[in-house]
Amino acid sequence: MTVRKVLLVDDDVDDIELFLEALLELDAGITCTHAKNGVDALQTLTKTSLPDLIFMDINMPKMNGWDCLKALKNDPHLKHIPIVMYSTSAHDTEVARALSLGAKCLFRKPHSFNELKNTLQKVIGLT
Template identity: 40%
Template structure:
């Protein structure tokens, strides 16, 4: 992996999923600090108030209260100060129309939340490795969905 330390942000309203994500990240050999927000309004407030200290990557759930992930992605990609922020969608659904829309809106990658802890560790590690190696640029559509 080309980065030594990651400043990550997870936007997810499910407390169990957040804990699962943090535990998986703790077991991966990646130095990181993880901030969590629990809805889209908190995410956008945080990003807009921390422009000088943005995370390297945002893991974004689609189904959140107050403002969903699609709305947040649209707002981020249409904000001149935030539009280059790498967004990895992290969701339970895998609707092809929504995945295509997310790709067109500029999300970096899409991860379907795995139910198994070992697969979660694997896919988070894979996402950080591949994204870092590609300088966090969006891949071709065929490589957009990451599998564990």
């Protein structure tokens, strides 16, 4: 899969900045659109060209990642988009839940910038 366009769904400003910086360092050709919660993500997806990949936090206001994941996978026009979930915790039950709902994977929010870059590189397939 060639990733050229990413949608990031997260409400944490610091996490967004780190994500964008890491993505830019990995491949400046990847564009990233941002949504602050699940409701915003669904609205964004109706207004722009579809992304190749969605990264989505689980814990957000208005509509959390679980509910947004369900909505995306139930929409015939959006269900084909790979979704990567992430959170401050990634217990086995959460990983299993993410996979059963149709996510590509779930990873724990990295503790360092380099760890984030390595994780993004693996997930996006730039290795």
